[in-house]
Amino acid sequence: MYNGWKILLGLIIFLAVATFPFYSNIGKATVKPEPKIDTPVINELKEKKCVESKEFMKAEHMQLLNDWRDSAVRDGNRIYVAQDGEKYTISLQNTCMKCHSNKKEFCDKCHNYAGAKPYCWDCHIAPKEAKK
Amino acid sequence: MGALFSFVMVILLVLLAYAGIKAANLQIFFGVVIPYAAILTFLLGFVYRMLKWSTSPVPFRIPTTCGQQKSLPWVKQNKIENPSTALGATVRMILEVFLFRSLFRNTKAELRDGRLGYGSSKWLWLGSLAFHVSFFTISFRHLRLFLQPVPSPVHFVETLDGFLQIGAPTFLITGSILLLAALFLLLRRFLLPTIRYISLPADYFPLFLIIAIASTGILMRYFLKIDVVSVKELTMGLVSLNPMIPEKIDVIFYIHLFLISVLLAYFPFSKLMHMGGVFLSPTRNLSNNNRMVRHINPWNYPVKARTYEEYEDEFREKMKNAGIPVEKE
Numbered sequence: 382m383y384n385g386w387k388i389l390l391g392l393i394i395f396l397a398v399a400t401f402p403f404y405s406n407i408g409k410a411t412v413k414p415e416p417k418i419d420t421p422v423i424n425e426l427k428e429k430k431c432v433e434s435k436e437f438m439k440a441e442h443m444q445l446l447n448d449w450r451d452s453a454v455r456d457g458n459r460i461y462v463a464q465d466g467e468k469y470t471i472s473l474q475n476t477c478m479k480c481h482s483n484k485k486e487f488c489d490k491c492h493n494y495a496g497a498k499p500y501c502w503d504c505h506i507a508p509k510e511a512k513k
Numbered sequence: 514m515g516a517l518f519s520f521v522m523v524i525l526l527v528l529l530a531y532a533g534i535k536a537a538n539l540q541i542f543f544g545v546v547i548p549y550a551a552i553l554t555f556l557l558g559f560v561y562r563m564l565k566w567s568t569s570p571v572p573f574r575i576p577t578t579c580g581q582q583k584s585l586p587w588v589k590q591n592k593i594e595n596p597s598t599a600l601g602a603t604v605r606m607i608l609e610v611f612l613f614r615s616l617f618r619n620t621k622a623e624l625r626d627g628r629l630g631y632g633s634s635k636w637l638w639l640g641s642l643a644f645h646v647s648f649f650t651i652s653f654r655h656l657r658l659f660l661q662p663v664p665s666p667v668h669f670v671e672t673l674d675g676f677l678q679i680g681a682p683t684f685l686i687t688g689s690i691l692l693l694a695a696l697f698l699l700l701r702r703f704l705l706p707t708i709r710y711i712s713l714p715a716d717y718f719p720l721f722l723i724i725a726i727a728s729t730g731i732l733m734r735y736f737l738k739i740d741v742v743s744v745k746e747l748t749m750g751l752v753s754l755n756p757m758i759p760e761k762i763d764v765i766f767y768i769h770l771f772l773i774s775v776l777l778a779y780f781p782f783s784k785l786m787h788m789g790g791v792f793l794s795p796t797r798n799l800s801n802n803n804r805m806v807r808h809i810n811p812w813n814y815p816v817k818a819r820t821y822e823e824y825e826d827e828f829r830e831k832m833k834n835a836g837i838p839v840e841k842e
Binding site for chain 1: 555556559560563564566567568569570571656657658659660661662663667668671672678680681682683738740741742745746749750752753754755759789792793811
Protein backbone atom coordinates (compact mmCIF):
# COMPACT_ATOMS: atom_id res chain seq x y z
CA MET A 382 0.00 0.00 0.00
CA TYR A 383 1.39 3.35 -1.01
CA ASN A 384 0.52 6.64 0.70
CA GLY A 385 -1.36 4.39 3.10
CA TRP A 386 -2.19 6.79 5.91
CA LYS A 387 -3.47 9.49 3.58
CA ILE A 388 -5.79 7.11 1.75
CA LEU A 389 -6.96 5.45 4.96
CA LEU A 390 -7.67 8.85 6.52
CA GLY A 391 -9.70 9.80 3.46
CA LEU A 392 -11.62 6.54 3.60
CA ILE A 393 -12.36 6.96 7.31
CA ILE A 394 -13.72 10.46 6.64
CA PHE A 395 -15.78 9.11 3.73
CA LEU A 396 -17.26 6.32 5.83
CA ALA A 397 -17.94 8.65 8.74
CA VAL A 398 -19.88 11.02 6.48
CA ALA A 399 -21.65 8.33 4.47
CA THR A 400 -22.88 6.40 7.49
CA PHE A 401 -23.71 9.46 9.61
CA PRO A 402 -27.50 8.98 9.37
CA PHE A 403 -27.08 5.40 10.58
CA TYR A 404 -24.96 5.86 13.66
CA SER A 405 -26.71 9.04 14.73
CA ASN A 406 -30.09 7.26 14.66
CA ILE A 407 -29.33 3.71 15.66
CA GLY A 408 -31.64 2.38 18.32
CA LYS A 409 -33.77 5.54 18.31
CA ALA A 410 -37.45 4.85 18.03
CA THR A 411 -39.22 7.40 15.89
CA VAL A 412 -42.74 8.37 16.70
CA LYS A 413 -45.03 9.13 13.84
CA PRO A 414 -46.61 12.55 14.35
CA GLU A 415 -50.36 12.59 14.91
CA PRO A 416 -51.81 16.02 14.21
CA LYS A 417 -54.56 16.79 16.72
CA ILE A 418 -57.97 18.09 15.69
CA ASP A 419 -59.60 18.28 19.13
CA THR A 420 -60.01 22.04 19.33
CA PRO A 421 -63.16 23.48 20.98
CA VAL A 422 -64.52 24.72 17.65
CA ILE A 423 -64.03 21.39 15.90
CA ASN A 424 -65.50 19.46 18.82
CA GLU A 425 -68.71 21.52 18.55
CA LEU A 426 -69.11 20.81 14.83
CA LYS A 427 -71.92 18.43 13.99
CA GLU A 428 -70.24 17.17 10.85
CA LYS A 429 -66.49 17.20 11.17
CA LYS A 430 -65.25 18.14 7.75
CA CYS A 431 -62.76 20.58 6.33
CA VAL A 432 -63.37 22.64 3.19
CA GLU A 433 -62.42 19.60 1.14
CA SER A 434 -62.01 15.89 1.87
CA LYS A 435 -59.33 14.71 4.28
CA GLU A 436 -57.33 13.01 1.51
CA PHE A 437 -57.43 16.12 -0.65
CA MET A 438 -56.39 18.36 2.25
CA LYS A 439 -53.55 16.03 3.24
CA ALA A 440 -51.99 16.08 -0.22
CA GLU A 441 -53.02 19.46 -1.57
CA HIS A 442 -53.40 21.85 1.40
CA MET A 443 -50.23 23.70 0.49
CA GLN A 444 -51.41 24.17 -3.07
CA LEU A 445 -54.86 25.22 -1.83
CA LEU A 446 -53.39 27.77 0.59
CA ASN A 447 -51.15 29.12 -2.14
CA ASP A 448 -54.13 29.47 -4.48
CA TRP A 449 -56.14 31.11 -1.69
CA ARG A 450 -53.39 33.63 -1.14
CA ASP A 451 -53.19 34.49 -4.84
CA SER A 452 -56.98 34.66 -5.07
CA ALA A 453 -57.44 36.90 -2.03
CA VAL A 454 -54.36 39.11 -2.22
CA ARG A 455 -53.88 39.45 -5.97
CA ASP A 456 -57.40 39.07 -7.38
CA GLY A 457 -59.41 40.33 -4.40
CA ASN A 458 -61.62 37.27 -4.55
CA ARG A 459 -62.42 36.00 -1.07
CA ILE A 460 -65.02 33.36 -1.93
CA TYR A 461 -63.92 29.76 -2.35
CA VAL A 462 -66.32 27.28 -3.89
CA ALA A 463 -65.47 23.79 -2.69
CA GLN A 464 -65.83 20.69 -4.79
CA ASP A 465 -69.16 19.90 -3.10
CA GLY A 466 -70.48 23.36 -4.01
CA GLU A 467 -70.26 24.88 -0.54
CA LYS A 468 -68.85 28.41 -0.25
CA TYR A 469 -66.14 29.43 2.18
CA THR A 470 -64.47 32.73 3.01
CA ILE A 471 -60.87 32.71 1.86
CA SER A 472 -58.92 33.57 4.98
CA LEU A 473 -56.13 31.75 6.73
CA GLN A 474 -56.71 33.38 10.09
CA ASN A 475 -60.51 33.51 10.06
CA THR A 476 -61.40 30.30 8.23
CA CYS A 477 -58.56 27.81 8.63
CA MET A 478 -57.35 28.87 12.04
CA LYS A 479 -60.86 29.30 13.43
CA CYS A 480 -61.17 25.54 13.60
CA HIS A 481 -57.50 24.60 13.65
CA SER A 482 -56.63 27.00 16.44
CA ASN A 483 -53.94 24.60 17.66
CA LYS A 484 -51.07 25.40 15.31
CA LYS A 485 -48.48 23.69 17.51
CA GLU A 486 -50.48 20.49 17.78
CA PHE A 487 -51.77 20.52 14.22
CA CYS A 488 -49.63 22.28 11.59
CA ASP A 489 -46.29 22.01 13.32
CA LYS A 490 -46.57 18.32 14.11
CA CYS A 491 -46.07 17.07 10.58
CA HIS A 492 -44.16 20.11 9.32
CA ASN A 493 -41.47 19.72 11.96
CA TYR A 494 -41.29 15.98 11.43
CA ALA A 495 -40.93 16.26 7.66
CA GLY A 496 -38.69 19.32 7.86
CA ALA A 497 -41.17 21.52 6.00
CA LYS A 498 -40.93 25.20 6.83
CA PRO A 499 -43.77 27.03 5.12
CA TYR A 500 -43.49 30.79 5.16
CA CYS A 501 -47.14 31.43 6.14
CA TRP A 502 -46.14 33.12 9.38
CA ASP A 503 -43.75 35.55 7.74
CA CYS A 504 -46.85 37.69 7.05
CA HIS A 505 -49.67 36.21 9.11
CA ILE A 506 -49.82 36.43 12.87
CA ALA A 507 -49.54 33.01 14.41
CA PRO A 508 -52.29 32.28 16.93
CA LYS A 509 -51.34 32.66 20.56
CA GLU A 510 -51.38 29.36 22.33
CA ALA A 511 -50.96 28.44 25.93
CA LYS A 512 -47.77 26.50 26.45
CA LYS A 513 -48.36 22.95 27.45
CA MET B 514 -26.79 1.86 -29.78
CA GLY B 515 -25.20 2.48 -26.39
CA ALA B 516 -27.71 5.21 -25.68
CA LEU B 517 -30.67 3.08 -26.69
CA PHE B 518 -29.46 0.14 -24.62
CA SER B 519 -29.00 2.32 -21.54
CA PHE B 520 -32.35 4.00 -22.04
CA VAL B 521 -34.13 0.67 -22.31
CA MET B 522 -32.32 -0.59 -19.20
CA VAL B 523 -33.50 2.37 -17.14
CA ILE B 524 -37.06 1.99 -18.43
CA LEU B 525 -36.92 -1.70 -17.50
CA LEU B 526 -35.73 -0.80 -14.00
CA VAL B 527 -38.66 1.60 -13.61
CA LEU B 528 -41.10 -1.04 -14.84
CA LEU B 529 -39.52 -3.64 -12.57
CA ALA B 530 -40.15 -1.51 -9.48
CA TYR B 531 -43.64 -0.59 -10.72
CA ALA B 532 -44.60 -4.21 -11.33
CA GLY B 533 -42.96 -5.35 -8.11
CA ILE B 534 -45.11 -3.00 -6.05
CA LYS B 535 -48.33 -2.95 -8.07
CA ALA B 536 -48.55 -6.59 -9.11
CA ALA B 537 -46.53 -8.50 -6.56
CA ASN B 538 -46.78 -6.25 -3.45
CA LEU B 539 -43.06 -6.56 -2.79
CA GLN B 540 -42.93 -3.47 -0.56
CA ILE B 541 -40.51 -5.10 1.89
CA PHE B 542 -38.21 -6.20 -0.92
CA PHE B 543 -38.10 -2.80 -2.63
CA GLY B 544 -38.37 -0.71 0.53
CA VAL B 545 -36.00 -2.56 2.84
CA VAL B 546 -33.99 -5.41 1.30
CA ILE B 547 -32.85 -3.63 -1.87
CA PRO B 548 -31.89 -0.32 -0.15
CA TYR B 549 -29.83 -2.14 2.50
CA ALA B 550 -28.14 -4.33 -0.10
CA ALA B 551 -27.40 -1.24 -2.22
CA ILE B 552 -25.92 0.74 0.68
CA LEU B 553 -23.71 -2.19 1.66
CA THR B 554 -22.56 -2.72 -1.92
CA PHE B 555 -21.81 0.99 -2.21
CA LEU B 556 -19.78 1.26 0.98
CA LEU B 557 -17.89 -2.02 0.69
CA GLY B 558 -17.33 -1.64 -3.04
CA PHE B 559 -16.12 1.93 -2.62
CA VAL B 560 -13.65 0.97 0.10
CA TYR B 561 -12.50 -2.07 -1.89
CA ARG B 562 -11.84 -0.02 -5.02
CA MET B 563 -9.92 2.63 -3.10
CA LEU B 564 -7.81 0.06 -1.24
CA LYS B 565 -7.11 -1.72 -4.51
CA TRP B 566 -5.98 1.52 -6.09
CA SER B 567 -3.82 2.29 -3.09
CA THR B 568 -1.70 -0.79 -3.85
CA SER B 569 -0.57 0.74 -7.15
CA PRO B 570 2.91 2.18 -6.77
CA VAL B 571 3.57 5.72 -7.89
CA PRO B 572 7.29 5.48 -8.61
CA PHE B 573 7.70 8.78 -10.38
CA ARG B 574 6.03 12.16 -10.29
CA ILE B 575 3.75 12.54 -13.30
CA PRO B 576 1.70 15.71 -12.71
CA THR B 577 0.29 17.38 -15.79
CA THR B 578 1.76 20.82 -15.42
CA CYS B 579 0.28 23.94 -16.87
CA GLY B 580 2.59 26.66 -15.69
CA GLN B 581 6.20 27.64 -15.11
CA GLN B 582 8.17 25.10 -13.16
CA LYS B 583 10.22 26.15 -10.14
CA SER B 584 13.47 27.28 -11.61
CA LEU B 585 16.05 29.99 -11.07
CA PRO B 586 15.15 32.60 -8.44
CA TRP B 587 14.28 35.32 -10.95
CA VAL B 588 11.93 33.11 -12.96
CA LYS B 589 8.43 33.40 -11.52
CA GLN B 590 7.00 30.01 -10.69
CA ASN B 591 3.32 29.16 -11.10
CA LYS B 592 2.90 27.67 -7.64
CA ILE B 593 -0.55 26.16 -8.20
CA GLU B 594 -0.48 24.96 -11.78
CA ASN B 595 3.03 23.59 -11.38
CA PRO B 596 3.37 22.96 -7.66
CA SER B 597 6.71 22.07 -6.15
CA THR B 598 5.41 21.64 -2.61
CA ALA B 599 2.69 19.60 -0.95
CA LEU B 600 0.88 22.84 -0.12
CA GLY B 601 0.74 23.86 -3.78
CA ALA B 602 -0.49 20.39 -4.75
CA THR B 603 -3.16 20.61 -2.04
CA VAL B 604 -4.41 23.96 -3.32
CA ARG B 605 -4.44 22.50 -6.80
CA MET B 606 -6.49 19.53 -5.59
CA ILE B 607 -8.97 21.80 -3.81
CA LEU B 608 -9.45 23.78 -7.04
CA GLU B 609 -9.86 20.52 -8.92
CA VAL B 610 -12.34 18.93 -6.53
CA PHE B 611 -14.49 21.98 -5.84
CA LEU B 612 -14.20 24.01 -9.04
CA PHE B 613 -13.20 21.45 -11.69
CA ARG B 614 -10.10 23.42 -12.68
CA SER B 615 -9.06 20.98 -15.39
CA LEU B 616 -12.47 21.16 -17.09
CA PHE B 617 -12.18 24.93 -17.02
CA ARG B 618 -9.18 24.49 -19.28
CA ASN B 619 -11.28 22.58 -21.80
CA THR B 620 -10.52 23.68 -25.34
CA LYS B 621 -12.18 23.16 -28.65
CA ALA B 622 -10.37 22.70 -31.96
CA GLU B 623 -11.90 24.19 -35.06
CA LEU B 624 -10.97 24.57 -38.71
CA ARG B 625 -11.50 28.13 -39.88
CA ASP B 626 -10.72 29.01 -43.48
CA GLY B 627 -8.61 25.90 -43.68
CA ARG B 628 -6.58 26.81 -40.62
CA LEU B 629 -6.69 24.96 -37.33
CA GLY B 630 -7.56 27.08 -34.32
CA TYR B 631 -8.10 26.38 -30.64
CA GLY B 632 -10.50 28.23 -28.41
CA SER B 633 -11.66 28.04 -24.84
CA SER B 634 -14.82 26.03 -24.35
CA LYS B 635 -16.46 26.53 -20.98
CA TRP B 636 -19.85 24.87 -21.48
CA LEU B 637 -18.74 21.46 -20.29
CA TRP B 638 -17.25 23.02 -17.18
CA LEU B 639 -20.40 25.03 -16.46
CA GLY B 640 -22.73 22.11 -17.11
CA SER B 641 -20.82 19.66 -14.99
CA LEU B 642 -20.31 22.14 -12.14
CA ALA B 643 -24.06 22.89 -12.14
CA PHE B 644 -24.75 19.17 -12.22
CA HIS B 645 -22.45 18.27 -9.33
CA VAL B 646 -23.35 21.22 -7.10
CA SER B 647 -27.08 20.53 -7.55
CA PHE B 648 -26.60 16.85 -6.91
CA PHE B 649 -24.73 17.58 -3.70
CA THR B 650 -27.31 20.13 -2.54
CA ILE B 651 -30.15 17.72 -3.25
CA SER B 652 -28.43 14.90 -1.37
CA PHE B 653 -27.82 17.24 1.55
CA ARG B 654 -31.46 18.39 1.54
CA HIS B 655 -32.55 14.75 1.68
CA LEU B 656 -31.02 14.55 5.15
CA ARG B 657 -34.36 15.91 6.36
CA LEU B 658 -35.69 12.42 5.77
CA PHE B 659 -32.87 10.74 7.66
CA LEU B 660 -32.44 12.86 10.78
CA GLN B 661 -34.88 13.63 13.54
CA PRO B 662 -35.03 16.45 14.60
CA VAL B 663 -34.01 18.06 11.31
CA PRO B 664 -30.79 20.02 11.93
CA SER B 665 -30.77 23.72 11.12
CA PRO B 666 -28.14 23.57 8.30
CA VAL B 667 -30.55 21.34 6.35
CA HIS B 668 -33.33 23.90 6.85
CA PHE B 669 -30.95 26.67 5.85
CA VAL B 670 -29.97 24.98 2.60
CA GLU B 671 -33.61 24.23 1.79
CA THR B 672 -34.65 27.82 2.46
CA LEU B 673 -31.83 29.04 0.26
CA ASP B 674 -32.78 26.55 -2.43
CA GLY B 675 -36.38 27.72 -2.35
CA PHE B 676 -35.73 31.42 -2.01
CA LEU B 677 -37.71 32.19 -5.16
CA GLN B 678 -40.81 31.27 -3.08
CA ILE B 679 -42.73 30.06 -6.10
CA GLY B 680 -45.78 27.94 -5.39
CA ALA B 681 -46.36 25.40 -2.67
CA PRO B 682 -44.64 23.10 -2.01
CA THR B 683 -41.95 25.67 -2.65
CA PHE B 684 -40.10 25.32 -5.92
CA LEU B 685 -36.52 24.23 -5.22
CA ILE B 686 -34.01 25.49 -7.76
CA THR B 687 -31.49 22.66 -7.62
CA GLY B 688 -34.00 20.01 -8.66
CA SER B 689 -34.57 21.57 -12.04
CA ILE B 690 -30.91 22.55 -12.45
CA LEU B 691 -29.91 18.93 -11.91
CA LEU B 692 -32.39 17.76 -14.52
CA LEU B 693 -31.38 20.43 -17.04
CA ALA B 694 -27.64 19.89 -16.49
CA ALA B 695 -28.01 16.12 -16.87
CA LEU B 696 -29.98 16.67 -20.07
CA PHE B 697 -27.23 19.01 -21.28
CA LEU B 698 -24.56 16.39 -20.58
CA LEU B 699 -26.68 13.86 -22.44
CA LEU B 700 -27.32 16.13 -25.43
CA ARG B 701 -23.60 16.81 -25.59
CA ARG B 702 -23.02 13.10 -26.14
CA PHE B 703 -25.77 12.98 -28.74
CA LEU B 704 -24.89 16.05 -30.74
CA LEU B 705 -21.10 16.33 -30.81
CA PRO B 706 -19.84 13.70 -33.28
CA THR B 707 -16.46 13.33 -31.58
CA ILE B 708 -18.04 12.78 -28.18
CA ARG B 709 -20.71 10.48 -29.60
CA TYR B 710 -17.97 8.34 -31.14
CA ILE B 711 -16.33 7.66 -27.77
CA SER B 712 -19.56 7.31 -25.75
CA LEU B 713 -20.34 3.88 -24.37
CA PRO B 714 -23.34 2.39 -22.56
CA ALA B 715 -21.40 3.04 -19.34
CA ASP B 716 -21.54 6.76 -20.18
CA TYR B 717 -25.23 6.85 -21.06
CA PHE B 718 -26.55 4.58 -18.33
CA PRO B 719 -25.69 6.80 -15.32
CA LEU B 720 -27.04 9.84 -17.16
CA PHE B 721 -30.37 8.20 -17.94
CA LEU B 722 -30.51 6.82 -14.42
CA ILE B 723 -29.91 10.23 -12.85
CA ILE B 724 -32.42 11.86 -15.20
CA ALA B 725 -34.97 9.25 -14.11
CA ILE B 726 -34.15 9.83 -10.43
CA ALA B 727 -34.51 13.59 -10.77
CA SER B 728 -37.74 13.24 -12.74
CA THR B 729 -39.37 10.91 -10.22
CA GLY B 730 -38.27 13.24 -7.42
CA ILE B 731 -39.84 16.24 -9.14
CA LEU B 732 -42.99 14.24 -9.86
CA MET B 733 -43.30 13.24 -6.21
CA ARG B 734 -42.84 16.70 -4.82
CA TYR B 735 -44.83 18.88 -7.19
CA PHE B 736 -47.31 16.70 -9.03
CA LEU B 737 -48.25 13.47 -7.30
CA LYS B 738 -47.78 14.91 -3.77
CA ILE B 739 -46.81 11.77 -1.93
CA ASP B 740 -47.23 11.46 1.83
CA VAL B 741 -43.90 12.74 3.17
CA VAL B 742 -44.68 11.75 6.75
CA SER B 743 -45.06 8.09 5.73
CA VAL B 744 -41.92 8.31 3.60
CA LYS B 745 -39.98 9.64 6.56
CA GLU B 746 -41.31 6.80 8.67
CA LEU B 747 -39.82 4.39 6.17
CA THR B 748 -36.48 6.19 5.82
CA MET B 749 -36.10 6.64 9.57
CA GLY B 750 -36.85 2.95 9.97
CA LEU B 751 -34.04 2.20 7.54
CA VAL B 752 -31.40 4.38 9.20
CA SER B 753 -32.33 3.38 12.74
CA LEU B 754 -31.96 -0.28 11.64
CA ASN B 755 -35.54 -0.81 12.64
CA PRO B 756 -37.10 -1.15 9.21
CA MET B 757 -40.83 -0.96 8.67
CA ILE B 758 -43.18 -0.37 5.76
CA PRO B 759 -45.84 2.28 6.34
CA GLU B 760 -49.10 1.87 4.53
CA LYS B 761 -50.13 3.84 1.52
CA ILE B 762 -46.93 5.14 0.01
CA ASP B 763 -47.42 5.79 -3.66
CA VAL B 764 -45.59 3.48 -6.07
CA ILE B 765 -43.63 6.45 -7.48
CA PHE B 766 -41.69 6.58 -4.22
CA TYR B 767 -40.64 2.95 -4.54
CA ILE B 768 -39.53 3.60 -8.12
CA HIS B 769 -37.45 6.58 -6.93
CA LEU B 770 -35.95 4.53 -4.10
CA PHE B 771 -35.21 1.59 -6.39
CA LEU B 772 -33.45 3.79 -8.95
CA ILE B 773 -31.31 5.36 -6.22
CA SER B 774 -30.50 1.88 -4.90
CA VAL B 775 -29.42 0.87 -8.39
CA LEU B 776 -27.26 3.99 -8.64
CA LEU B 777 -25.60 3.23 -5.29
CA ALA B 778 -25.01 -0.43 -6.12
CA TYR B 779 -23.72 0.44 -9.59
CA PHE B 780 -21.41 3.12 -8.21
CA PRO B 781 -18.30 1.09 -7.25
CA PHE B 782 -18.29 -0.77 -10.57
CA SER B 783 -18.54 2.26 -12.79
CA LYS B 784 -16.98 5.52 -13.85
CA LEU B 785 -18.89 7.12 -10.99
CA MET B 786 -15.92 6.05 -8.85
CA HIS B 787 -14.29 9.27 -10.00
CA MET B 788 -15.77 10.58 -6.74
CA GLY B 789 -13.00 8.76 -4.89
CA GLY B 790 -10.65 8.44 -7.80
CA VAL B 791 -10.15 12.17 -8.28
CA PHE B 792 -8.23 12.23 -5.00
CA LEU B 793 -5.89 9.54 -6.28
CA SER B 794 -5.16 11.04 -9.70
CA PRO B 795 -1.38 11.07 -9.98
CA THR B 796 -1.54 13.73 -12.69
CA ARG B 797 -3.22 16.08 -10.19
CA ASN B 798 -2.20 15.25 -6.66
CA LEU B 799 1.58 15.12 -6.99
CA SER B 800 3.95 18.02 -6.70
CA ASN B 801 6.36 18.44 -9.56
CA ASN B 802 9.64 17.96 -7.70
CA ASN B 803 11.36 15.40 -9.87
CA ARG B 804 14.40 17.64 -10.23
CA MET B 805 14.66 18.39 -6.52
CA VAL B 806 13.95 15.08 -4.83
CA ARG B 807 15.15 11.66 -5.86
CA HIS B 808 12.19 9.31 -6.15
CA ILE B 809 13.24 5.74 -5.77
CA ASN B 810 11.29 3.09 -7.55
CA PRO B 811 9.61 1.06 -4.79
CA TRP B 812 10.06 -2.27 -6.54
CA ASN B 813 13.79 -1.81 -7.07
CA TYR B 814 15.79 -4.77 -5.85
CA PRO B 815 19.26 -4.13 -4.34
CA VAL B 816 21.83 -3.94 -7.14
CA LYS B 817 25.35 -5.12 -6.35
CA ALA B 818 27.47 -2.13 -7.22
CA ARG B 819 31.18 -1.53 -7.15
CA THR B 820 32.71 1.91 -6.97
CA TYR B 821 35.80 3.05 -8.82
CA GLU B 822 37.68 3.40 -5.53
CA GLU B 823 37.12 -0.31 -4.83
CA TYR B 824 38.28 -1.16 -8.35
CA GLU B 825 41.39 0.94 -8.01
CA ASP B 826 42.19 -0.55 -4.60
CA GLU B 827 42.18 -3.99 -6.16
CA PHE B 828 44.22 -3.22 -9.27
CA ARG B 829 46.40 -0.31 -8.11
CA GLU B 830 49.71 -2.11 -8.32
CA LYS B 831 48.94 -3.59 -11.73
CA MET B 832 47.81 -0.21 -13.02
CA LYS B 833 50.98 1.44 -11.79
CA ASN B 834 53.10 -1.24 -13.45
CA ALA B 835 51.27 -0.73 -16.71
CA GLY B 836 51.71 3.05 -16.43
CA ILE B 837 48.03 3.83 -16.02
CA PRO B 838 47.45 6.94 -13.87
CA VAL B 839 45.79 6.28 -10.51
CA GLU B 840 43.97 8.66 -8.20
CA LYS B 841 45.46 7.46 -4.93
CA GLU B 842 49.16 6.69 -4.65
